[in-house]
Amino acid sequence: MQRIKIDPKKCTGCRQCEMACSLNHKMDTVNPRRARIRIYNKNGHFLPVIAGPFADAACNTKAMIETEFGLVDMCIICRASCPHKTFFFEPDTGIPLKCDFCGTPPNPTCVKVCNTGALELIEVSEDELF
Amino acid sequence: MDGWRGQLVRINLTKGSSKIEPISEKILKDYLGGRGLAVRIYTQEVDGDIDPLDKKNKVVIAAGGLCGTATPCASIASIVTKSPVTNTIVCGRMQGYFGTELKFCGLDAIVIEGKAEYPVVIFITDSSVSIRPALQYWGRTTKETQRLIKAELKDRWAARESFIACIGPAGEKGVSLATLVNEDYLVTGGVGIGWVLGAKNLKAIVIKGTQDVTVSNGQKCLQAIFSLKNRFNASPFTREKLPKYGNAFLLDACLKRGVLPINNFKGIAKELNGIDENNIERITHRRACFSCPIGCVRTVREKDREIVGLDYETVASFGYLCGINDLDDISEIRFLCTEFGLDILNTASSIACAMELYEEGALKDMELPFGGKNIISLLKQIGKNKGLGKEVGKGGSIFANSLNRPHIFMGVKGNAIPPFDPRGLWGLGLHMATSNFGAYHLNGLTVIEELFNIHEKVEPFLVEEKPEFVKKIQDMTASLDALGICINALFALKVNNILPIFDFVFGYKIDIEELLLVGERIWNLERFFNLKAGLCQSDDTLPKRLIEEPLNGYTCPLEEMLPIYYKERGWDKEGKPKKETLERLGLCKG
Structure with a gap:
């Protein structure tokens, strides 16, 4: 099973993955707000987050996570599109977006376009996932 | 319209009003966007002899033509006005996210005119503009201003996606050296722009866009992006x-x-x-x-x-x-x-x-x-x-x-003068003497060829060859600025490597001569404005130290290079563009 591995330390914040993702998913259109991957800027550290499943209600966890970039709001790293967080919704239609690995077999455009090695397609076994 | 958005927003600070106006396709094709578009709009609307701090002076910000189309290295927006320091037209390079965000707002350019009665902030969200008072930010440093503006936006997710260009206390207080700060990046090349904006009582521009930018052929665009990426990885x-x-x-x-x-x-x-x-x-x-x-x-x-x-x-x-x-x-x-x-x-x-x-x-x-x-x-x-x-x-x-x-x-x-000694880099010396913004290197980075000989071999000390070489680099940079492509891309690319993606984005072909012609057009338009502003041939000079005091046995032989350069550009002996040059570039009316 293939998964995208994210190394935030290598990310330079060029957001080319967002651009390539939207270009690949909607014909002839570039718009990072349609991308299924988004880059968060946390005091100059960049955190790529890939859109996960849609949640129809917001959770009530208000957790802060201690990372090497300092305290990060859990909500930022959370991959879910929920009504509280409007990041993975299409701006005009309001449809929630979810990463589809650009088809089967996985061939993600974001990984292909990333020049820093922050995104990588790796092989993981099912046991490692959980 | 593919690639461009075809409209600008005109913001009048005196009246507190804003208006969306279309930009004709011909202007976009002739000037491509960015520096070209901004210079064209500015020189059409403002007289050369205007006082830069007067409320009639305008400020034009334009996003590069290829900004927001996923073209590698295309992120530069240009801010153009007449500077009170140099008394010439100046063009600041806005790095970072501002230019692309402008495109996602559905705009190619912002024109700011008039003068507000009290400090204001302009909020631009998807072609809708609101002008709000900014007394609470006035006097604050740039980081503090950005933090406060973001804190005031109600939706914190929207705040994360808003990009802010603001002036600091220096611009407000009328320091000549003031410039604009765009996110965390300082705008380079635009000395005095901060002062002009401060004189207009404009503290900040907050921008957020969610609209699409369409390209002519998306899948081919992606292929071109991958191949450009390989080119970047091939150059040391x-x-x-x-x-x-x-x-x-x-x-x-x-x-x-x-x-x-x-x-x-x-x-x-x-x-x-x-x-x-x-x-x-x-x-x-x-x-x-x-x-x-x-x-x-x-x-x-x-x-x-x-x-x-x-x-x-x-x-x-x-x-x-x-x-x-x-x-x-x-x-x-x-x-x-x-x-x-x-x-x-x-x-x-x-x-x-x-x-x-x-x-x-x-x-x-x-x-x-x-x-x-x-x-x-x-x-x-x-x-x-x-x-x-x-x-x-x-x-x-x-x-x-x-x-x-x-x-x-x-x-x-x-x-x-930027920290390169023109006595050892004659091309740069000639460029800085003739540059329309005063001495500045990023609108003609001859250093790339003069120090490293990446694309062509340049003899360091040969008077006859320099003017042609400098003209070519200046035109090339002007057209790259118009497209919004960062000058650092030239370390890996030749200009003709960009032509395929240009085709896939805008849907029409351009060749290298036409691209350089756009650059030449921009350069002559700026020159024409400067002449109207009262600049003359004696201003195309370098400080005495660089012309008279030798370094390693060399001075910068500007007097020998200038006449050849003027001839190369099609200007007369006083450095004024000749009529046939203007006709060739299609600039006769302006």
């Missing part, structure tokens, strides 16, 4: 040097060529004084502008703040022209410049000028030897427009004049 400059050291790797190259000036161009560096690429790499991290596969911005990350942009311009001008040999001090200086909104090259040059005046005994107000620690307190004074800083902050040219030593200021048309 963009694969290794720029990502690792930023453009500070030029330090070493300049040292070897003997063109790294020290102490206000009094001499050249014999060795590096601890400010070198390895030390910079040690303390900094990498960051990129929008869509950039290179990522050459070096940032210092500290616990509660980030200092963006420890680049060649900063380290060479403060580290060598002012003689500060402590990298921590230089990052502190860079931080203060960003906080106050001060132009790096001009601030450094004015301070270096003050240091030389101190060593000559003409300046007694503050102890300011080269490399002295007082520079930080002087910088704070400049930012607050107080004490000696009030004098130095008027710009090196006026400051040196006030002490009756105009030759000490190293600049052309009031704009400071």
